[in-house]
Amino acid sequence: MNRFTIGRLIGLLVLVSYWANAQTTYELTAGWRCNPIGKTTGAGTAISTPTYALNGWQPAVVPGTVLTTMLANRQVPDPFYGMNNEAIPDIYRTGRDYYTYWFVNEFTEAPKTGQQVWLNFRGINYSCDVFLNGHKLNTKRFTGMFLRQSYNITPFLQKDGKNRLAVIVYPPDPVGNPNGGQGGDGTIARNVAHQYVAGWDWIQPMRDRNTGIWDKVTIEKTGAVNVRNPHVVTRVPGQRTPTGTQSPATIRPSAELENATGAMQTGTLRYTMNGQTVTKNVSLAPHTTTTVDLPALTLANPRLWWPNGYGEQYLYPASMQFVTGSQTVSDEEKLAVGVREMQTEWNSTTRSRQVSVNGQKVFIKGANWIVSDAMLRLSPERYNAEIRFHRDMNLNLMRVWGGALLERPEFYEACDRYGLLVMQDFWGSGDCNGRWVDPAKKDDQWTRRQYPDDHALFLTSAADQIKMIRNHASLAMWCGGNEITLPQDIMTPLRDSILPKLDGTRWFIDYSNSDEMSFNFLGGNGDGPYGIQPINRFWAYRTWPFNSEVGSVGVNDYASLERFMPDANRVAPVYVPGGKSVVDSVWQYHKYIGYDASIDPYGKATDIRDFTKKAQLVNYDQYRALMEGFSSHMWDWYTGTIIWKTQNPWTAMRGQMYDYYLDPNAGLYGLHHGSEPLHIMYNPVDSMVMVANNTFQYHRDMMMVIKVYDMAGRDTTLTQVFSEIGPTLVRPYVPINRAIRNLTRANGAFLNLQLLDLNRKPISDNLYWLPDSTGTHSGLQQLAKAPVRLSARQVAAGKVEVTLTNPAGGPVAFFNRLSLVDATTKKRLLPVFYSDNYVSVPPGQQKTITLDYTPGQVMPLVSLEGWNVPEQFAPVGQ
Structure with missing residues (x-):
C-alpha cells in the first residue's frame, strides 16, 4: 500500500x-x-x-x-x-x-x-x-x-x-x-x-x-503499586450549547490499585486535570487489588466534547498517579478526557429512541463498521485514516457490528478526535446465534440460542473490555448483539449488574434492531433494505424509525479493481432485465452486489472502465439520496439511520465509501454533501426544495438560490430568496415541480441549489443531474467537452490547493475526479483526504479543493478526469 x-x-x-x-x-x-x-x-x-x-x-x-x-x-x-x-x-x-x-x-x-x-x-x-x-x-x-x-x-x-x-x-x-x-x-x-x-x-x-x-x-514497569483500569465519569447537567460560557461540569475519577508485594503499602492516589488535583490517601494490603474512588473534581467553564458537526472535540490531558509516602511515583496512567454526557429518551412521534449529547438532541447519521482489516492488521495510522474518512462524510456515529471485534482503544482514540459517537455491539449475531431457521447451520435454533459454550467467559471478557474502553468520550451506546438478544443468563447480569457497576453512564440496547430502539411497525427483521434502490424510495418509503442497517452498492473505479483483480476478470457485469445478469466469477467471489438497471440510463457500459465510471454516478446519487431522504423526515419519521455499510475489511465490492486500500469512491462525497450540517436539498417526490439544519444554531440571512443549467450551459434562475432556519430542524421552502418538468423534459438538466451567506460565499452547494421525461440521461450522453483549466499549488507541507476553472460559454464541467499521483508512475497516492471530490463546475465559475497527504521526497502531480473533461495532469507549484 x-x-x-x-x-x-x-x-x-x-x-x-x-x-x-x-x-x-x-x-x-x-x-x-x-x-x-x-x-x-x-x-x-x-x-x-x-x-x-x-x-x-x-x-x-x-x-x-x-x-x-x-x-x-x-x-x-x-x-x-x-x-x-x-x-x-x-x-x-x-x-x-x-x-x-x-x-x-x-x-x-x-x-x-x-x-x-x-x-x-x-x-x-x-x-x-x-x-x-x-x-x-x-x-x-x-x-x-x-x-x-x-x-x-x-x-x-x-x-x-x-x-x-x-x-x-x-x-x-x-x-x-x-x-x-x-x-x-x-x-x-x-x-x-x-x-x-x-x-x-x-x-x-x-x-x-x-x-x-x-x-x-x-512490558510495563511500576513500583510496588500498579494503577489499573482508571475510570473517569463526566457529568454535564442541563442543556448546553457549543459556544459561550459554560456552567460547571463534574468529574468523578477512580482506579484499581494493585499491591504486587507481600508488604502493606501506603500512599496517595492522585488525579490531575486542567491544573486541578484531587487526592485520597490509601493503605493497601499485601497482594490485593482495591478500587479507590476519588473526590469529585468540579470543572468551571469546561470546554465540552461534541459529536462531529455540532461543536469541537476538546480532549483534556489528565493523569492518574499513585505516589508513595516518599513522594515517588509508583505508577502513572495518562488519559485524554472528553467532557460530555450522553442521554437518551423515547420519541413518541417517531416511536424510537433519540440520542442527546450535553442535553441537545442529535439526529444520528451513522455507519456500520466491521473491522479495519479482516486479518487484524490493525494500526493507529489506518484507524486514523478510516475514521477521518467518516468524519469527512459528515457522519456522527459508528456502529461496531457484533460479528467482529469489541474495538481497540486506537479506534476509539480516532473517534474521540474526529467526533464519531460509537454504538458498540457485544459478540453475537442473529445468523449464528439462532434467530432464524438456517439449513446451512450445523445445530438447531434451540442449541444455537445458547451459544457461546462458556457463558462465564463471555461475562468475564465483557467486564474486562468495558474497563478497557469506557473512558472514551466517543463511546455512546452498548448493544447486546446483532439482531438477537444474548442468552438470558448473559444478558441479565451484563445489563443489570456489570454495566451499571463498571460504567453506568451509557444507554444499553438489548439488540441492534430491538423495539426498544426502534418500533418495528412494518414487521420483518427490523432493518434494511439493502442494495440498489430507486432514488424516490429513500424519500417516500417510511422504514424503521431508527434504522440500524440500510444500505446500497459500492464498486470503486477501475484503478481500484486493478489492485486486486486479474486483468482477465476485469469484465463489466451485463444486466439482463427479468433474467440472470452475467457477472464474472472473481466479482462474485468478492461479493459484488448488482447495480441492476441503474447504469443503463447513462448509456449501456461499453467496457469495464465505462462501467466503473458510471457506477460512481450511481454511488454518489444513492448515498446522497439515502441521507437526504432520512434527514427530510427527522423527528417526524426518524431519529436516525445507520448505513450498512461504509467500509470493507478486505477487497469486497459492496457497501463501501472507499476500498480496502483507502481509495475513496463517489459514495463518500455523495454522503459528504447529503450529510452536511446545514444542507439544501431537492425532494424528487414532490419537487420541493428543503433545508436540513443539523446544528444547534439558528441560521439567519441565508440567500437561497435555485438555478437550472441546460446541457449547453445556459442557466435559468428559478428563484432566489433570503431564508432562515432554527436549530435541528428540516423545512420545506419552494416547490419547483412545473419548472423542473419543463426544463428537463427533452434532455434532462442540472439543478443547482445554493445557500449563500451575506458575503455571497456558499454555505451549501448541491448539484443534481436530472433525467429527461423518459428517465434517461440523454443529455449527459451527448454532453460537449468542457475546457477546464487545472492548477495546483502547495500551501503547506502535505497540503495542496487545487483550482478548477471552467470558462464561460460552454457546458457544465461535470463530475470531475481529482487524484494525487506519483509523478513517475501516475499511480494514486493513498490515502489522500480531499475537501471535496467528484466535483462539477458550472460555466464561468471555479472551485478550489484542498488535498491532505503525507509528503515524500518527490513532489506529486494532480490528475483530473471528468465525465466531459479529458484526463490531464498538473504539477504542484510552490
Whole structure:
C-alpha cells in the first residue's frame, strides 16, 4: 500500500497516550519467531530457555495472526487478490494443529530493587500457554479472544537481563465449517470470538480463523503499586450549547490499585486535570487489588466534547498517579478526557429512541463498521485514516457490528478526535446465534440460542473490555448483539449488574434492531433494505424509525479493481432485465452486489472502465439520496439511520465509501454533501426544495438560490430568496415541480441549489443531474467537452490547493475526479483526504479543493478526469 505511514497526521495522535507513559511501558513487536506445533519438540519450559535452539524457526508478525506471518514469509498468496484465498488450506479441513503455533521473543530487562515488571497481552485468539525463562506463567490454559492477560514477571527475570518468552497459541474450538452460510455452519459462535472469519455474505473465510497474538504485547514497569483500569465519569447537567460560557461540569475519577508485594503499602492516589488535583490517601494490603474512588473534581467553564458537526472535540490531558509516602511515583496512567454526557429518551412521534449529547438532541447519521482489516492488521495510522474518512462524510456515529471485534482503544482514540459517537455491539449475531431457521447451520435454533459454550467467559471478557474502553468520550451506546438478544443468563447480569457497576453512564440496547430502539411497525427483521434502490424510495418509503442497517452498492473505479483483480476478470457485469445478469466469477467471489438497471440510463457500459465510471454516478446519487431522504423526515419519521455499510475489511465490492486500500469512491462525497450540517436539498417526490439544519444554531440571512443549467450551459434562475432556519430542524421552502418538468423534459438538466451567506460565499452547494421525461440521461450522453483549466499549488507541507476553472460559454464541467499521483508512475497516492471530490463546475465559475497527504521526497502531480473533461495532469507549484 503506497504512502501509508501518515506520519504527519499521526504526530498529533502520539501526543496523547491512553497507555502508561513511554518511560515505563514498551511494546514487544520486533524479533518474534514462530514454528508450527507439528515441527516443534520440547515443552514450553524448555523452549523458553535461551539454550533451546530455534533452528528453522521463521520470523513472525506480532501483533498478527498465523496467516499474516505466513503471508509475510511468502508461504501463501495474498488472500485478498483474485481467487488466491481458495489456494490457502482451510483449518476446517487441515485440523487445528496446522494453525497451532509457538511464538518466541527475547527481550532485555533485568530485575531492579523496588521495581515490578509486568507482561501484558491485549488479545490472543483463541487460547494459549505462556512461558518465561523456563517457567509457566499461567496455572491453566488461558482462553478468550477478548480478554486481556497480565503477569507479574518480576520473580522470573534473568539477572543478566536476557529473557526469553514463549507462547503457544491454539485456534478456536470449534473452528466452524465455512460452508457458505453467514458465519459458515455457525459453530464458530460457540467461542467467545469474532464470527465473520467463517465467511459472510460480504467476505470469504479467513483460513486460520485469525489464530495468533493478534493485539499488543507490552512490558510495563511500576513500583510496588500498579494503577489499573482508571475510570473517569463526566457529568454535564442541563442543556448546553457549543459556544459561550459554560456552567460547571463534574468529574468523578477512580482506579484499581494493585499491591504486587507481600508488604502493606501506603500512599496517595492522585488525579490531575486542567491544573486541578484531587487526592485520597490509601493503605493497601499485601497482594490485593482495591478500587479507590476519588473526590469529585468540579470543572468551571469546561470546554465540552461534541459529536462531529455540532461543536469541537476538546480532549483534556489528565493523569492518574499513585505516589508513595516518599513522594515517588509508583505508577502513572495518562488519559485524554472528553467532557460530555450522553442521554437518551423515547420519541413518541417517531416511536424510537433519540440520542442527546450535553442535553441537545442529535439526529444520528451513522455507519456500520466491521473491522479495519479482516486479518487484524490493525494500526493507529489506518484507524486514523478510516475514521477521518467518516468524519469527512459528515457522519456522527459508528456502529461496531457484533460479528467482529469489541474495538481497540486506537479506534476509539480516532473517534474521540474526529467526533464519531460509537454504538458498540457485544459478540453475537442473529445468523449464528439462532434467530432464524438456517439449513446451512450445523445445530438447531434451540442449541444455537445458547451459544457461546462458556457463558462465564463471555461475562468475564465483557467486564474486562468495558474497563478497557469506557473512558472514551466517543463511546455512546452498548448493544447486546446483532439482531438477537444474548442468552438470558448473559444478558441479565451484563445489563443489570456489570454495566451499571463498571460504567453506568451509557444507554444499553438489548439488540441492534430491538423495539426498544426502534418500533418495528412494518414487521420483518427490523432493518434494511439493502442494495440498489430507486432514488424516490429513500424519500417516500417510511422504514424503521431508527434504522440500524440500510444500505446500497459500492464498486470503486477501475484503478481500484486493478489492485486486486486479474486483468482477465476485469469484465463489466451485463444486466439482463427479468433474467440472470452475467457477472464474472472473481466479482462474485468478492461479493459484488448488482447495480441492476441503474447504469443503463447513462448509456449501456461499453467496457469495464465505462462501467466503473458510471457506477460512481450511481454511488454518489444513492448515498446522497439515502441521507437526504432520512434527514427530510427527522423527528417526524426518524431519529436516525445507520448505513450498512461504509467500509470493507478486505477487497469486497459492496457497501463501501472507499476500498480496502483507502481509495475513496463517489459514495463518500455523495454522503459528504447529503450529510452536511446545514444542507439544501431537492425532494424528487414532490419537487420541493428543503433545508436540513443539523446544528444547534439558528441560521439567519441565508440567500437561497435555485438555478437550472441546460446541457449547453445556459442557466435559468428559478428563484432566489433570503431564508432562515432554527436549530435541528428540516423545512420545506419552494416547490419547483412545473419548472423542473419543463426544463428537463427533452434532455434532462442540472439543478443547482445554493445557500449563500451575506458575503455571497456558499454555505451549501448541491448539484443534481436530472433525467429527461423518459428517465434517461440523454443529455449527459451527448454532453460537449468542457475546457477546464487545472492548477495546483502547495500551501503547506502535505497540503495542496487545487483550482478548477471552467470558462464561460460552454457546458457544465461535470463530475470531475481529482487524484494525487506519483509523478513517475501516475499511480494514486493513498490515502489522500480531499475537501471535496467528484466535483462539477458550472460555466464561468471555479472551485478550489484542498488535498491532505503525507509528503515524500518527490513532489506529486494532480490528475483530473471528468465525465466531459479529458484526463490531464498538473504539477504542484510552490
